[in-house]
Amino acid sequence: MFPALETHLKQTIPDPYEDFMYRHLQYYGYFKAQRGSLPNSATHQHVRKNNPQYLLHGSLGGKDDLIPDTLQKEKLLWPTSLSSAVHRQIEAINRDFHSCHPDWMQWCSLIAGITGMYSHMLSLPHLRSRQLLYDELDEVNPRLREPQELFSILSTKRPLLAPRWPIECEVIKENIHHIEWAPPQPEYFYQPKGNEKVPEIVGEKKGTVVYQLDSVPTEGSYFTSSRVGGKQGIIKELAVTLQGPEDNTLLFESRFESGNLQKAVRVDTYEYELTLRTDLYTNKHTQWFYFRVQNTRKDATYRFTIVNLLKPKSLYTVGMKPLLYSQMDANTRNIGWRREGNEIKYYKNNTDDGQQPFYCLTWTIQFPYDQDTCFFAHFYPYTYTDLQCYLLSVANNPIQSQFCKLQTLCRSLAGNTVYLLTITNPSQTPQEAAAKKAVVLSARVHPGESNGSWVMKGFLDFILSNSPDAQLLRDIFVFKVLPMLNPDGVIVGNYRCSLAGRDLNRHYKTILKESFPCIWYTRNMIKRLLEEREVLLYCDFHGHSRKNNTFLYGCNNNNRKYWLHERVFPLMLSKNAPDKFSFHSCNFKVQKCKEGTGRVVMWRMGILNSYTMESTFGGSTLGSKRDTHFTIEDLKSLGYHVCDTLLDFCDPDQTKFTQCLAELKELLRQEIHKKFHELGQDVDLEESWSDISLSDIESSTSGSDSSLSDGLPVHLANIADELTQKKKMFKKKKKKSLQTRKQRNEQYQKKNLMWKLKLTEDTSEFASTLQKHPAFFKNSENSSFLPMRNENPRLNETNLNRRDKDTSLDPSMATLILPKNKGRMQNKKPGFTVSCSPKRTINSSQEPAPGMKPNWPRSRYPATRRDCAAMAAHPSLHIYTYP
Numbered sequence: 036m037f038p039a040l041e042t043h044l045k046q047t048i049p050d051p052y053e054d055f056m057y058r059h060l061q062y063y064g065y066f067k068a069q070r071g072s073l074p075n076s077a078t079h080q081h082v083r084k085n086n087p088q089y090l091l092h093g094s095l096g097g098k099d100d101l102i103p104d105t106l107q108k109e110k111l112l113w114p115t116s117l118s119s120a121v122h123r124q125i126e127a128i129n130r131d132f133h134s135c136h137p138d139w140m141q142w143c144s145l146i147a148g149i150t151g152m153y154s155h156m157l158s159l160p161h162l163r164s165r166q167l168l169y170d171e172l173d174e175v176n177p178r179l180r181e182p183q184e185l186f187s188i189l190s191t192k193r194p195l196l197a198p199r200w201p202i203e204c205e206v207i208k209e210n211i212h213h214i215e216w217a218p219p220q221p222e223y224f225y226q227p228k229g230n231e232k233v234p235e236i237v238g239e240k241k242g243t244v245v246y247q248l249d250s251v252p253t254e255g256s257y258f259t260s261s262r263v264g265g266k267q268g269i270i271k272e273l274a275v276t277l278q279g280p281e282d283n284t285l286l287f288e289s290r291f292e293s294g295n296l297q298k299a300v301r302v303d304t305y306e307y308e309l310t311l312r313t314d315l316y317t318n319k320h321t322q323w324f325y326f327r328v329q330n331t332r333k334d335a336t337y338r339f340t341i342v343n344l345l346k347p348k349s350l351y352t353v354g355m356k357p358l359l360y361s362q363m364d365a366n367t368r369n370i371g372w373r374r375e376g377n378e379i380k381y382y383k384n385n386t387d388d389g390q391q392p393f394y395c396l397t398w399t400i401q402f403p404y405d406q407d408t409c410f411f412a413h414f415y416p417y418t419y420t421d422l423q424c425y426l427l428s429v430a431n432n433p434i435q436s437q438f439c440k441l442q443t444l445c446r447s448l449a450g451n452t453v454y455l456l457t458i459t460n461p462s463q464t465p466q467e468a469a470a471k472k473a474v475v476l477s478a479r480v481h482p483g484e485s486n487g488s489w490v491m492k493g494f495l496d497f498i499l500s501n502s503p504d505a506q507l508l509r510d511i512f513v514f515k516v517l518p519m520l521n522p523d524g525v526i527v528g529n530y531r532c533s534l535a536g537r538d539l540n541r542h543y544k545t546i547l548k549e550s551f552p553c554i555w556y557t558r559n560m561i562k563r564l565l566e567e568r569e570v571l572l573y574c575d576f577h578g579h580s581r582k583n584n585t586f587l588y589g590c591n592n593n594n595r596k597y598w599l600h601e602r603v604f605p606l607m608l609s610k611n612a613p614d615k616f617s618f619h620s621c622n623f624k625v626q627k628c629k630e631g632t633g634r635v636v637m638w639r640m641g642i643l644n645s646y647t648m649e650s651t652f653g654g655s656t657l658g659s660k661r662d663t664h665f666t667i668e669d670l671k672s673l674g675y676h677v678c679d680t681l682l683d684f685c686d687p688d689q690t691k692f693t694q695c696l697a698e699l700k701e702l703l704r705q706e707i708h709k710k711f712h713e714l715g716q717d718v719d720l721e722e723s724w725s726d727i728s729l730s731d732i733e734s735s736t737s738g739s740d741s742s743l744s745d746g747l748p749v750h751l752a753n754i755a756d757e758l759t760q761k762k763k764m765f766k767k768k769k770k771k772s773l774q775t776r777k778q779r780n781e782q783y784q785k786k787n788l789m790w791k792l793k794l795t796e797d798t799s800e801f802a803s804t805l806q807k808h809p810a811f812f813k814n815s816e817n818s819s820f821l822p823m824r825n826e827n828p829r830l831n832e833t834n835l836n837r838r839d840k841d842t843s844l845d846p847s848m849a850t851l852i853l854p855k856n857k858g859r860m861q862n863k864k865p866g867f868t869v870s871c872s873p874k875r876t877i878n879s880s881q882e883p884a885p886g887m888k889p890n891w892p893r894s895r896y897p898a899t900r901r902d903c904a905a906m907a908a909h910p911s912l913h914i915y916t917y918p
Contacts, residue, residue, distance in 0.1 A: 195423045198292060198526045199449045200265035201315065201534060203252050207270060211291045211327075213360055213416065216371030221663040224354025224654065231380040234306070234397055236342050238386075242302035245275045246287035251297065254318040258534040261449035277330065285337075289326040292418040293482075295528030296326035306338040314529040316536035319391070321345050322580055323483030323530040325412045331402040339411070340397040342384060348581050350653040351381040351396055356664065358415065359400065362408040372415055374664050375400055414578065414652050415667055417488035419451065419522045425492065426454060426518075435499045437461070438509055444517065445556040448534045451522040453553050455560070458498055458514040460506065472571040473564055474681065475642075477517035477557065480540045480633065481531050482524030484578030486650040489667055491518050491576055493674025508678055511685070512571070515564060520553050540575075543636035558636065565641055572604070572644045572681065573637040579649040583656045585612070585673055586620035588647040590638040597643060599699045604644055606695045607683050612676040614658030615669060648673075 200206055249271065252258075274286040285307065289296035297312035314320040321343050349355075356374040364370040376398035384393035402409060429435050444455040462468035476494065478487035498505050498514060508514075519525060523534045531538050539554050548555040564570060574587075587605040592598070601623060609618035629635050638645035650673065654664040683691050774782070 195420070195427065196452060197263045198419050198522075199261040199263055199451050200526060201252065201258055201261050201449065202266060203250055204265040204315075204527060205248075205270055205290050206265040207288065207290045208264075209291070211418075213410070214365050214369065214371045215667055216365075216369065216373075217666050217668040218373055221660070222356070222374040222654075222666070224662050224664070225356050225376065225379050226354065227379070231378045232397070233380060233382055234338065234340055234395075236308060236340070236384060236386055236395065237302050238308065239300055242300040242308065243275075244298065245284060245301050245307075246273050246296065246299040248273065248290075248297055248312065251312055252315050253313065254316065254536070257316050257536065258448060274329075282330075283332050283335070284330065286329040287326060288329075289528070291327075292420060292526055293416050293485075293528045294325050294327070295323060295530075303338075305332075305335050307340070309339060309341045310343050311341060312528065314524070314532040314536070315527055315534060317532055319345055320483075320530040320532060323413045323528070325410070325416055325528060327408065327410050329406075329408050331405065331407045331409060333402055333405045336399050336401055338378075338397065338399045340395055342386075342393060342395050344381075344394040344396055345391065346580065347383075347392075347394060349381045349394070349396070350580055350583065350651065351379055353583070353653070354662070355379075355653040357396075357398055358412045360410040360412070361403050362410075363404045372412070372667075413483070414485050415489060415670075417485040417492075417525075419519065419525050422454070422488070422519050422522075425495075426456075429495075429499065432499075434501075439499060444560060445552045447521075447523045447553055448550070449523045449526075451526065453520065453522060453556070454518060456495075456514070456516040456518065458509060458516060459512065460509040469568065471511060471513045472569045473513045473515060473567075474571055475515045475517075475561055475564070475573045475637075476576070476677075477520050477574075477633070478576040479518070479522075479525055480520040480554075480575060481538070481577060482521045482528075483530030486578035486652065486665075486670060487576030487648075488519065489670035490648065490650055490674045490677075491516070493671025494677055495674070496671065497675045497678050504678065504682060508681065512681075513568070515560070517557060520557065522553075540633060541631040543633050544631050557633075561637060561642075562640065570637075570642045571685070572646075573634070573642045574646045574648050574677070575633045576648050576650070578652055580652050582620060582649070583651045583653045584617040584620055585615050585648065585650045586617050586622075588634060588649065589621065589623045590625050590635060590645055591623045592643065599696060599703070601644060602699050603692060603695045604680060604684050605646070606699060607691065608676060608680045611680050611683070612673060614660040615655055615665075615673060616676070617657060648677075 270290070273290075274288065275284055277284060277286075283304070284301060285299075287296060287299045288294070289312075295312045296309060298310040300308045300310075302308055309324075309326075311321040311324050322345070324341060356376045356379060358372045359375040360372045361370070377400070379396075379398045381394065381396050384395050386393065426441060429439055430441055438458060438460050440457040442455045442457065444453045447453055459471065462471070476491065478491040479485075481487075495516070495518070498508060521529075521533050521539055523529075524532060527534070533539050533551070533553070535550050537551075539551060542551050542554055543558055545551045545555055561570065561573070587608070589601045589605065592601055602621070605616075605621045606618050609616045625635055625638075632647070634645045634647045650670060651665065655661060655669075660669070686692070
């Protein structure tokens with residue numbers, strides 16, 4: 036299944052329990068045979084002494100732990116009495132075992148005896164951990180390792196983890212591997228001639244089905260389980276049987292990683308109609324295609340027509356060509372994927388199923404060889420196996436593995452590993468480590484947008500290199516990299532969805548950890564990261580099928596302190612890659628339909644520079660690359676430019692930053708002037724133009740490749756409702772029991788009286804006031820004044836609103852408290868208004884004291900913690916903020 040690692044496929048991953056038993060049986064003499072998987076002591080010592088990573092990632096070397104010297108050192112840590120008891124028990128079992136025939140029951144008894152003793156030893160307080168690590172002096176250091184599940188099983192000693200497929204999917208056993216290749220000459224867009232043929236769709240009635248998948252999960256069904264290799268049983272031969280060497284029928288296949296051809300119908304000798312498989316468990320999302328053809332003829336002109344595309348607009352209408360890969364060219368001339376095709380036409384299908392309109396893509400092509408094996412694709416494929424091979428090379432690189440830690444973020448719905456890379460140079464001190472800011476990058480949340488993987492590969496190639504700039508970036512940043520967020524979708528050939536049948540980039544707010552594990556764990560990883568350090572940048576790599584060039588979607592901060600700051604990084608990137616990146620195609624509008632996307636959710640979590648990078652499926656319309664397709668090298672170079680721009684963005688010399696801000700203000704002024712000119716209005720841009728809301732002039736991102744959220748599938752919606760109800764019940768349980776009216780009145784009167792007595796002691800003028808108001812204490816039961824002391828200085832909106840209702844003050848009391856807090860009001864912070872306002876008492880006939888201002892609307896939160904304490908002590912002191 037993995038051609039580069041055929042030798043490793045012969046190895047088998049030992050069962051942990053089996054290894055445990057063999058190791059103990061061999062030690063105590065019950066198992067005499069030699070196992071190849073048990074290395075000798077000398078080999079183990081050599082591995083430990085010459086591999087510093089062993090000390091750090093001891094849990095990865097599962098086989099290295101199964102050695103006799105480990106058992107000897109482990110034995111030294113056991114109490115003498117316990118060790119003697121174990122040996123006596125073992126000898127007794129040994130005598131019983133050899134005195135009779137070793138049948139199955141005795142074997143089970145032996146296993147149970149040893150396992151029970153070992154469990155007893157582990158239950159002792161000082162023997163809870165038998166995970167032994169070795170220090171540089173080759174001495175035992177009994178401590179807990181990091182949990183094994185945090186680490187991916189990528190090692191030269193083990194085979195790659197084979198992809199897991201839904202049990203409904205048939206998977207061929209052939210190896211599919213493509214070479215990387217960059218064409219020596221630019222690949223220009225197709226220039227439409229205007230006379231391209233628009234073939235009529237005839238379907239099965241007038242054609243012959245030559246390839247069709249039997250069972251494909253569609254809308255209404257849902258994912259249940261997965262296994263390596265997909266569907267059990269014999270793989271059916273779906274391609275037609277050739278009648279002889281003269282039969283020129285093409286043989287189709289797509290039951291391999293990322294393939295998604297559903298049906299092929301032969302409608303003429305060299306003409307075929309193709310139907311793409313929708314995303315699994317849905318009835319839509321057809322844009323990506325990837326399939327194989329065999330039995331080709333060199334001199335014939337073939338026509339292929341895909342009949343069930345769903346997008347009304349496509350880059351095929353402006354010159355984009357499909358990709359062709361010839362196996363013979365790759366083997367003989369080292370030529371890989373290249374743009375091919377003529378008479379390219381994208382048009383609306385003339386058939387209508389009554390639900391949604393379909394669109395067609397048609398093109399003609401001549402194959403380079405007879406009897407060749409060729410592949411067609413929407414874009415350069417990058418599979419889950421490709422990623423694993425790349426990460427394997429990183430894990431086995433002695434230099435890169437020192438600053439690149441490979442972990443498992445989680446398992447996908449099908450059980451495939453979602454990898455997390457932490458890239459940073461080791462810090463000299465804890466203070467240096469804590470000072471590092473973080474950068475989070477991710478790709479392939481949409482599985483059909485393989486552009487993101489190639490940009491990510493370019494980024495990883497550079498950041499893991501020995502370039503001085505790369506070393507500097509690793510010195511000052513901690514990079515958290517998620518190279519493939521949706522491995523399930525990539526494996527099965529989906530375009531946008533996971534096996535939940537939904538677009539993951541609309542569910543970053545999800546509470547369904549089990550149904551959307553990749554997104555749930557990503558969000559929580561970033562949440563924990565934000566608690567540790569500042570996250571300077573978040574960027575999710577995508578692909579775009581309607582617009583050329585590369586651009587960013589960002590967010591727009593209403594805080595004038597950071598006005599236009601979100602646009603600085605994209606502008607810098609456009610200057611570093613002027614022939615690939617278009618700043619004018621960038622958009623910074625936050626729409627309601629995009630609230631569940633990664634960039635908006637991370638932005639609302641506090642990451643100011645939160646972006647989606649869109650790389651076209653087509654090519655560039657800029658500079659020296661104008662009207663040419665993007666190659667793999669072009670996309671990889673964008674990964675480098677991200678690193679280069681990051682250094683410019685964080686340059687201690689802020690000249691570039693300030694220049695970009697000035698340029699952005701001028702661009703924005705021109706854009707505002709243009710908008711008002713289109714509306715036929717005049718506006719003075721010299722004074723108040725910066726007060727105009729950017730959201731009013733920003734165009735929407737509805738022209739993006741985004742899809743509206745379909746909501747949750749029915750079976751998941753029910754689960755979500757149950758979880759929501761449980762959360763509500765849990766919150767209700769936390770609330771304190773309500774007091775009776777009598778208890779509340781007693782507590783109210785007690786606090787009211789204590790407060791007034793305190794004021795009597797603190798204020799000399801209070802005595803004279805009481806003489807003027809002898810009925811003050813008598814009317815205390817009718818007074819609604821209650822000092823709301825809050826031990827928690829973080830007052831929430833509920834507390835403030837409650838104080839508005841419950842707090843009132845006699846006017847004469849307000850005049851006394853006002854002078855006492857005069858100094859505090861004079862020292863108020865800029866931007867805040869401190870006011871002492873009277874409250875309306877129960878007696879509505881009373882008027883506010885002379886000179887007192889009426890009540891102002893309250894702000895949601897007090898200004899500072901000190902102000903919160905002041906409000907708790909003086910209920911009449913109000914803090915207001917400007918909106």
